[in-house]
Amino acid sequence: MDHFLQSPQWGALQRDLGRTVHEHSGPGWRFLAIEESNPAGPLLYVPYGPIATSPAAFDAALAALTDLARSSGAVFVRIEPVDAGLADADPAAFLRTRGLRPAPANQQPELTWIVDLDRDFKDVLADMKPVNRNLYRNIHKKGVTFQSSQDPAEIAVLLRFLHLTSARNGFKPQSDDYLTQVARSLMPAGAATLFIAELDGAPIAAALAYDSADTRTYAHAALDDAHRKLSAGIPLLVTLMADAADRGLKQVDLWGVAPADHPDHKWAGFTAFKKSFGGREVAYPGTWDLPVRKLRYRGYELARAGAQAARQGLRAARTLPARLRTAVHR
Structure with missing residues (x-):
């Protein structure tokens, strides 16, 4: 690709x-x-x-x-x-x-995780863990909705959640200045899209994706810990995939994953999260x-x-x- x-x-x-x-x-x-x-x-x-x-x-x-x-x-x-x-x-x-x-x-990353979209989206959903499918289909019953945006100003939503996640987990996200420039350069060109989960109209999670000719890349994501029990990040990612399929993209790249034989790898936690959406490992x-x-x-x-x-x-x-x-x- x-x-x-x-x-x-x-x-x-x-x-x-x-x-x-x-x-x-x-x-x-x-x-x-x-x-x-x-x-x-x-x-x-x-x-x-x-x-x-x-x-x-x-x-x-x-x-x-x-x-x-x-x-x-x-x-x-x-x-x-x-x-x-x-x-x-x-x-x-x-x-x-x-x-x-x-x-x-x-x-x-030398290893990445790809979900193929060039098939009926029902088959994409079937490859996911049941909890992922069920959250995607039913989370609206809890008042959670999803929207997408290519307005650079809305990158502030993601930045706020990244700050919260950084304070909670101690990781260092990319700088606000960098991600703000990413939004200004790529979103008006249609090359980046921000997906936002909202509870009763208030944002509770966000994810930024980049698009190439045939692939959507899942780049940055974070959520409001106050609503963690809703697990809105899961249906948010499925929404991102469904939107990519509707646009005719062939695959979603979930970005780097840890080797299967390294259970203590620092990426092990979100590797398990990514693999729960089905897909295949690709090694470079x-x-x-x-x-x-x-x-x-x-x-x-x-x-x-x-x-x-x-x-x-x-x-x-x-x-x-x-x-x-x-x-x-x-």
Whole structure:
């Protein structure tokens, strides 16, 4: 699929945020690259891209990115191909043979959860847990209604709930300024929609979604804890899906999920929530770096390795008994 982070609308948002964006294309390929920087120096970041229809097209996109990196002074290109394994059962081998190296960490989720909409919506509902279906069908009996909006001013509803959730759970949401600019850039263009659950006319939950040509991405959501027992976030998400189906979109991307074999993962709770709506897991190759100024990039790798070794040594020292720590420092 063509991910929303590779869409012209996302490029327009990045420019509105003051960033330099490059959008290039050729036969069977295209990419959106954002100029960024890190301790290695300038870099080009290609979120969930490049998009390519064949291995040859992927190679052409890499060549264009390399040329762009050289002309813009970037030390390396950081990519996240969603289809790099087009002709190979092992995406990592496919990427390594092209000179790419795994990045120190994934910038976007490596695993996501997709709900397919290109079927009767009754079948979508049938794949959900019964409680989800029942809430969607019956919550109106409790006075809860749903609306959608593309008015940027209404982003304040979501921001208020995000603040409440942050205070309750201790997580750090994206800044108000950032999400306000997202609303200003994307909502009037029809590329983002805010869904709001209301109880007797007062908002109690909100969710923001982004749309690409065939996919709706569930991006941000929060609710008023005072009405948690209503579980309005569940029918709100089903409403978001039903609206996407009505618009002819093929799938809803519920964004990142935790690996099934990591029950203690920090995302385990909302992973279970997302999977309760039916769907399937999709794995991406992850984040990879293409060094362009190779000596500079190698220095960056060595500096990171040294810093990591120092941190590991410090952690090991902290686990020593006090008597041994004293002896070590004499």
